[in-house]
Amino acid sequence: MTRIHNFKIGMLAAVVNCCFGAIAAADTSFGVVGDGPYGKKALARFPDLVSSIEASNIEFLIHVGDIKGGSAPCTDEMLTSRVNAIDDIRRPTIFIPGDNDWTDCHRKKAGGYKPLERLSLLRKLAYPNIGVSLGTPTMPLDSQAMTPGFEEFPEHQYWTKGSLSFVTLHVLGSDNGLAQFKGRTKADDEEAVRRITASINWLNSSFANAKQSDSAAMVIAIHGNPFGMSKRRAKKYDIKPFAGLLAAIRTGATNLAKPVLLIHGDTHDFKFDQPVKDSSGRTISTIYRLEGIGSPDIGWVEVTVATGSSDPFQVKTHFISN
Secondary structure (H helix, E strand, O other): OEEEEOOOHHHHHHHHHHHOOOOOOOOEEEEEEOOOOOHHHHHHHHHHHHHHHHOOOOOEEEEOOOOOOOOOOOOHHHHHHHHHHHHOOOOOEEEOOOHHHOHHHHOOOOOOOOHHHHHHHHHHHHOOOOOEOEOOOOOEOEEHHHOOOOOOOOOOEEEEEOOEEEEEOOOOHHHHHOOOOOOOOHHHHHHHHHHHHHHHHHHHHHHHHHHHOOOOEEEEEOOOOOOOOOHHHHOOOOOOOOHHHHHHHHHHHHHHOOOEEEEEOOOOOOEEEOOOEOOOOOEOOOEEEEEOOOOOOOEEEEEEEOOOOOOOEEEEEEEEOO
């Protein structure tokens, strides 16, 4: 049974704006899921989660990563079974890798794997056909892997629905894959630099495409929470884990001059707000943030885009009851 909520008590004002604002025709409706299932109990409820998604009217689903817990084994069998479960969902499903899915696989409880080897396997499993989504039916997508010099990044994807533009970026927790661990190598560091650089490149080109096509709104989906890192922690890295991304979002949103929604997972604390500030500390009113539902909660978020409304992004949570 699905329990439908809008927000926690602290977000009551946003509930009113979100769900009872001016009625306008929807441009599209899609789902957001991720950060689960963690553990046997959550895995047992996964069919109920999928049934709730498939019973809805959403056009497609975005999975923001972490298909397993951080200490769950990163075996071939585990990764294969979880990707197959996503692929079986009866909606076009666009998947973004999370840190639990590869970069945290160095953990002893996760099996002590080499992260880059797990990433290679994950890409083979989750992106068997470049430029095509998972799920049923599939959906065509543009992929950065089709661009010479960026073949490494099939997970960087772009697509349009009517007048709307969507982009996925491989942005992780664990300090965007920069967090140190025993046995980390130069190759791990170089991968992070390449991926962060490529993700910003793809975001910039996606904003340019959206501007050229006069998109009415832009949706950006990543895994890692870019708002949870202190400046002190960020300073220890030569390349900043999230600063370049957020700067590109600010610049791109300003140039686009249309509503922008940034979706992420990672920290498992459902939010719908506007945390992005300009250089003077003022809220940028065109940029919204949605953090999806994550373990221990089980559920997904339904997003309706209605660019003709004063509330362009309207969200509804679907928690799966015990």
